[in-house]
Amino acid sequence: MFVLITGGSGSGKSEYAENRAVMLSKKESLLLYYIATMKPFGEEGKRRVERHRRLRSGKGFFTIEHYVNLKQLILPGEGVVLLECLSNLTANEMFEPEGAGEHTPEEIMDGIRQIRSSSRHLIVVTNDIFSDGITYDKTTEQYQRYLGRVNRELAREADEVMEVVCGIPLQLKK
């Protein structure tokens, strides 16, 4: 099963995604992997990562930090994979020296397809960064375009697409 989960900042999408992943792993007694894509920058970044770690602690996740090039990631075994979050991954691929640059969308899609094929269930958390109506500079606009494209392609391939609003999951595709 492949589930794509979207929502804005502070929407409760992470908590929902974690619960889904935990339920799937319990039901079928599967290993639980968390692929963290966020590089903690500065104090605020560290706090964010800490908050997420706290939320996950005790739920049985095996955390793997991977910032670019998902294709190179080899999972220790088949199980339930929670990948969070595509907005960070897209930024990393675009702006990190070892990232894919202009091939960002293809690189992300290839990486996710590979994880999909080596896991029993995959849950991907993305981010709605498209509805503030602000016109950004060319680079930021490119970032939005890349993430938008990845979101659309993933939604097409996903078995289920959910949007989380105030912690409430809304089904966009089943």
Next chain:
Amino acid sequence: MILITGGAFQGKKAYAMETFSLDESMIADGESCSWEDIYKARGIFHFHSYIRRALEEGRELKTLAKDLIQRNPEAVIVVNELGSGVVPIDAFDRNYRETTGRICCELAKKAREVHRVVCGIGMVIKHD
């Protein structure tokens, strides 16, 4: 408690007034009301502005959701959904956006109903 969310300028206020038979005398406006007003009013509008003002003044917001649920359990709260944009460069804006979102998640968990308004049309996304 009723929580009504949605983007800016989607007709949330009119929807709230009509759906829950409110009039102006029952409303606390988050843009200008006192810190205590939200615990007395039947309707709380621009709740995100209340949060923003509180953050600007450095007020403690950790228990805001809990206090509101306890002290004004029948309130109809109208709040903007504001997390769906590019992460703001300004740290205050980032914090405002996220704090508002987290408080709304807490309220939604306890709310009897949650409505989301798009183009003036309300959808009930939670109903106990």
